[in-house]
Amino acid sequence: MKGRRRFLRDFLALLFTGGAAGSILKLLPGTAQAKEAARTGKWYGYGVSVDKCIGCGRCMEACKAENNVPKEPFFVRTWVERYVIRKGGATAVNTIQPGAEPAPEGALDKSILRSFFVPKLCNQCADPPCVQVCPVGATFQTEDGVVLVNEKTCIGCRYCIQACPYGARYLSPVTHTADKCTFCYHRIAKGDLPACVEVCPTQARVFGDLNAAASPLSRFLRMNKIHVLKPGLNTEPKVYYASLDGEVR
Amino acid sequence: MNQDLIRHLSEILPQIQGFIYPNEVEIHWGMLIVVYPYITGVVAGAFILASLVKVFNVKEVQPLYRLSLLTALAYLLVAPMALVSHLGHPGRFYEILLTPQTSSAMAMFGFVYAWYLMAVLLLEIWFVHRTDMIAWAEEKTGVMRFVYRALSLFSRDTSERGIAFDHSALKTITIIGIPSAFLLHGYVGFIFGSIKANPWWSSVLIPIVFLFSAIVSGIALVILFYMVITPLAGGKIDMKCVDKAVDFLFYAVIVDFSLELVEFIHRVYQSEEEIKILSEMLMSKLFMSLIVIQVMLGMILPLVLISVTKIFRQRFSLNEDLRKMLYFISVLLIQFGIFATRWNVVIGGQMFSKSFRGLTTYKMTFGGLEGLLYALVLLFLPVAVLVVLLKVLPPWKEMLGEGKGSEGGALPAPGA
Numbered sequence: 192m193k194g195r196r197r198f199l200r201d202f203l204a205l206l207f208t209g210g211a212a213g214s215i216l217k218l219l220p221g222t223a224q225a226k227e228a229a230r231t232g233k234w235y236g237y238g239v240s241v242d243k244c245i246g247c248g249r250c251m252e253a254c255k256a257e258n259n260v261p262k263e264p265f266f267v268r269t270w271v272e273r274y275v276i277r278k279g280g281a282t283a284v285n286t287i288q289p290g291a292e293p294a295p296e297g298a299l300d301k302s303i304l305r306s307f308f309v310p311k312l313c314n315q316c317a318d319p320p321c322v323q324v325c326p327v328g329a330t331f332q333t334e335d336g337v338v339l340v341n342e343k344t345c346i347g348c349r350y351c352i353q354a355c356p357y358g359a360r361y362l363s364p365v366t367h368t369a370d371k372c373t374f375c376y377h378r379i380a381k382g383d384l385p386a387c388v389e390v391c392p393t394q395a396r397v398f399g400d401l402n403a404a405a406s407p408l409s410r411f412l413r414m415n416k417i418h419v420l421k422p423g424l425n426t427e428p429k430v431y432y433a434s435l436d437g438e439v440r
Numbered sequence: 441m442n443q444d445l446i447r448h449l450s451e452i453l454p455q456i457q458g459f460i461y462p463n464e465v466e467i468h469w470g471m472l473i474v475v476y477p478y479i480t481g482v483v484a485g486a487f488i489l490a491s492l493v494k495v496f497n498v499k500e501v502q503p504l505y506r507l508s509l510l511t512a513l514a515y516l517l518v519a520p521m522a523l524v525s526h527l528g529h530p531g532r533f534y535e536i537l538l539t540p541q542t543s544s545a546m547a548m549f550g551f552v553y554a555w556y557l558m559a560v561l562l563l564e565i566w567f568v569h570r571t572d573m574i575a576w577a578e579e580k581t582g583v584m585r586f587v588y589r590a591l592s593l594f595s596r597d598t599s600e601r602g603i604a605f606d607h608s609a610l611k612t613i614t615i616i617g618i619p620s621a622f623l624l625h626g627y628v629g630f631i632f633g634s635i636k637a638n639p640w641w642s643s644v645l646i647p648i649v650f651l652f653s654a655i656v657s658g659i660a661l662v663i664l665f666y667m668v669i670t671p672l673a674g675g676k677i678d679m680k681c682v683d684k685a686v687d688f689l690f691y692a693v694i695v696d697f698s699l700e701l702v703e704f705i706h707r708v709y710q711s712e713e714e715i716k717i718l719s720e721m722l723m724s725k726l727f728m729s730l731i732v733i734q735v736m737l738g739m740i741l742p743l744v745l746i747s748v749t750k751i752f753r754q755r756f757s758l759n760e761d762l763r764k765m766l767y768f769i770s771v772l773l774i775q776f777g778i779f780a781t782r783w784n785v786v787i788g789g790q791m792f793s794k795s796f797r798g799l800t801t802y803k804m805t806f807g808g809l810e811g812l813l814y815a816l817v818l819l820f821l822p823v824a825v826l827v828v829l830l831k832v833l834p835p836w837k838e839m840l841g842e843g844k845g846s847e848g849g850a851l852p853a854p855g856a
Binding site: 320350359 | 442445446449450458459460461462463464465466468469526527528529532533535536539540541543544545546547549631634635636637638789790793794795796797
């Protein structure tokens with residue numbers, strides 16, 4: 192009797208301490224190790240030349256068409272922001288509407304200091320906060336570094352939407368699950384470019400394997416001064432911007 | 441496709457101030473997620489009040505002991521309903537229990553909840569009522585007799601040794617229960633506090649602020665229930681008990697208020713990049729709910745009212761009815777204040793853009809799952825559950841002070 196009781200006690204103690212220690216270790220950024228590990232396979236990244244973007248919005252249209260994104264403006268996987276910075280520092284930002292007539296103001300307006308377009312999309316972070324917070328593991332990082340959502344297991348709690356610092360996620364009104372840019376995973380898996388990259392008329396958008404020695408992306412990274420969005424949050428974005436203005440967040 | 445949602449979002453569009461990311465128009469965590477931390481807060485707070493009796497031996501509040509345990513249980517049973525109904529796929533909620541991702545704070549919900557319900561609350565309530573249930577089974581006939589038999593898990597032991605074991609078990613459970621109650625609500629705070637993308641939430645103080653506001657709301661609600669139920673049950677309100685409970689409430693409000701003030705000062709003093717948009721939000725969208733309801737009406741006014749009763753009770757022997765009224769107003773105001781606190785955290789955290797350049801707005805609907813009506817149902821459902829619990833496990837003997845034989849915080853033996 193005594194032996195059995197002691198065994199039970201020890202077993203329970205082991206279960207609790209072991210379980211607690213294990214879960215604490217897991218709670219610590221477990222993905223941090225993945226980030227450091229040397230990668231041999233493909234590791235996808237993306238480049239954006241801010242200076243090349245003309246704000247035509249074809250990327251937005253192509254993305255919606257390619258990925259069946261609802262046409263309403265509240266659900267977007269990629270979008271283009273327009274910045275108008277005036278003398279004195281006042282900054283106005285808006286999201287461009289594809290197909291809309293461009294505003295005639297601009298070149299002649301002497302109060303404008305500088306103005307530019309910034310394409311945005313999921314940053315496919317190497318250390319993605321959305322993956323960390325998903326309670327069921329429905330959002331995950333593939334081996335080649337793309338963050339995807341499994342719409343069959345996503346419960347629609349929207350925690351990932353809250354955790355994304357870039358506003359890249361939305362809840363699909365069709366599937367009622369979280370949705371976001373996939374780098375057009377169905378296309379890149381067979382060697383094609385993401386739709387937005389393919390349609391960009393100025394090659395402001397560049398896609399490629401970060402581990403490849405020679406690719407448009409490695410050239411882009413070699414030839415430009417690079418910045419990422421919100422680097423202070425340590426999410427390690429894999430969307431790299433050339434000539435990014437300090438006003439962009 | 442949800443046409444209502446599209447229409448709803450289109451109505452919000454013209455009200456957006458400044459620039460927000462296009463996906464940020466929709467407020468994702470609405471009324472239900474405001475209700476959820478409010479409810480778990482009551483659970484944790486009511487349990488802390490109960491443990492004042494058991495662990496810290498505050499005998500004056502003994503009449504509140506069983507009531508606060510049953511209140512905690514009633515609210516805990518309703519808590520997951522708010523969570524499950526806000527999911528995009530409520531039918532998949534079990535995934536969070538079967539295949540939880542251990543790195544997710546939210547996935548811990550199942551464990552924390554189950555632990556608190558099974559290992560703490562149900563166990564404590566069972567041990568508290570065990571001998572009573574045996575006695576009630578003797579008194580009743582028919583179905584109720586069997587119900588009590590079943591509820592007492594067919595235990596028959598009313599020997600002294602058995603009762604002594606109940607007492608020591610209760611002590612242990614409560615001691616485990618206090619950190620568990622802290623865990624339950626501190627954890628709810630952590631869900632918000634650990635989101636580094638959101639500067640309104642991301643703060644180490646959030647779980648602690650949640651905890652103390654939980655204690656405030658729980659104690660205040662149990663006092664409120666006591667003051668309403670006792671006259672209805674034909675008893676007299678024990679002012680010694682209420683005075684003591686209000687004392688604890690008073691200290692808890694002061695701690696809660698100080699913590700929130702410290703956080704506020706810290707934010708303003710550090711003045712990081714988000715400060716401009718946050719102060720804009722505070723002065724426009726959250727002015728009513730934060731400054732007026734949460735701080736002025738929900739904290740400062742009750743503090744003043746309670747202080748008045750404290751100061752004048754000695755000097756002017758303020759009459760008991762007036763004191764009762766002031767207490768009643770205070771605990772009621774505190775409920776609104778704490779609910780506003782939850783609102784400001786949850787909704788406030790989603791009204792400003794993560795680009796820190798603009799604000800969206802929250803439009804409450806009346807019907808539907810995210811609507812006001814359903815939220816009210818969820819808020820009052822625990823009261824209905826509590827009524828049932830009070831019928832099944834009547835605490836009257838203790839609440840109405842008939843079983844005064846219970847010295848030393850011990851429970852009266854059945855029939856005593």
